[in-house]
Amino acid sequence: MTASSTTHASREQQTEDEFPEDDPDISTVPFVEQRAFGRGLWKNPIQFVSSTPETQPTAASTNGKTMAEKYLAIMFPNGQSQPEPDAYPRCGICGEPVKESDQRIHYLSPAHQAVLPRAPIPSAIDRTxxxxxxxxxxxxxxxxxxxxxxxxxxxxxxxxxxxKRDKFGLGIDKKEHVKQKALGGASRADVSQGRLDAGKVRKLAQVEKKKHEKLQTMFYGNDEVEKYLGQLGG
Structure with missing residues (x-):
């Protein structure tokens, strides 16, 4: 036996030791000879489980009429009582029983008068x-x-x-009145053009002062101090 054959045999023995043929997870087929992934899967189709069974269980059919007859037999063992006929005839207009001897008395009764059609009341608008x-x-x-x-x-x-829930006269614009009240009783045209007398100037100054104080309180006021001062004042 030559040295080359000995080396080849030792390599085969080493390959068999590393990759035994009985291991199903290890393939000894060369890479170029392996089949493509997914090939042959169609030969073993997946058996899906249906959501509903193929054969529906046959339920015992019950007759509704039979069940109704059994229920009536339990509730009325002596038979169902027949409705008694009305002792008094019913009115064809109101549907109430006519117990009066004279039909005119029934026609004047409140139950009969309530269902009668009413004539519309004439309008109260002046016709002139x-x-x-x-x-x-x-x-x-x-x-x-x-x-x-x-x-x-x-x-x-x-x-x-x-x-009308205000005391303004007819033809007065309520929005314009509110704007004039905010300007101390003067219109915007009077303020822009300077046509104000001494009284309107004083009122406008008071309005501007109140507006300035309100803005100062909103931006720089302290709630705790205001609460304390309110308690002292109260």
Whole structure:
């Protein structure tokens, strides 16, 4: 035996010792001869578990009529009592039993009068108004209780009343009055153009002073000091 064959045999013995053939996790196939990853997976398909069983359990069918008959037999062993006929005939308008001997007495009873259709109350608008006459000329009926418009789809009344909760006269702008009050009773035009008398100048100075004091308190005031001074003053 030559030295080369001895070396080759020793290498094979060393390879067999390092990579035994009976180990399933170790492959001795050369890298170039190995199959691509995923090849052959289709031969062993995965068996998925269905969410519902293939064969549904057959439930015992129950007859609803039979169950109802059993329930009635338990609740009414002697048979279900038949409803007694009305002793008095019922009115076809109000549906109440007519117990009175005279039908006119029943017609005047509150129960019968409550279901009768009511005639609409005439409107309280003055019929001599020129605006109402103009609207009636164009087809508006004040007693029809329909809205404005060709098919009655609009408002029911031309003017919607609104409660007045201030003491301002008619035609006075409330927003402008509030602005003048903030300027001491003067308008912005008078302030910008300098058309102020001595009284308005004094009031405007007081307003500016109060505004300045309010800003000073908001930015530089101390809540604890204000609370302490309030307790002393109280």
């Amino acid at each position: 108004r020129m605006g109402l006459k103009y609207m009636e000329k164009h087809g508006f009926d004040v007693d029809a209780r329909k809205g404005l418009g060709s098919s009655g789809q609009g408002m029911l009344f031309p003017l919607v009343p609104k409660e």
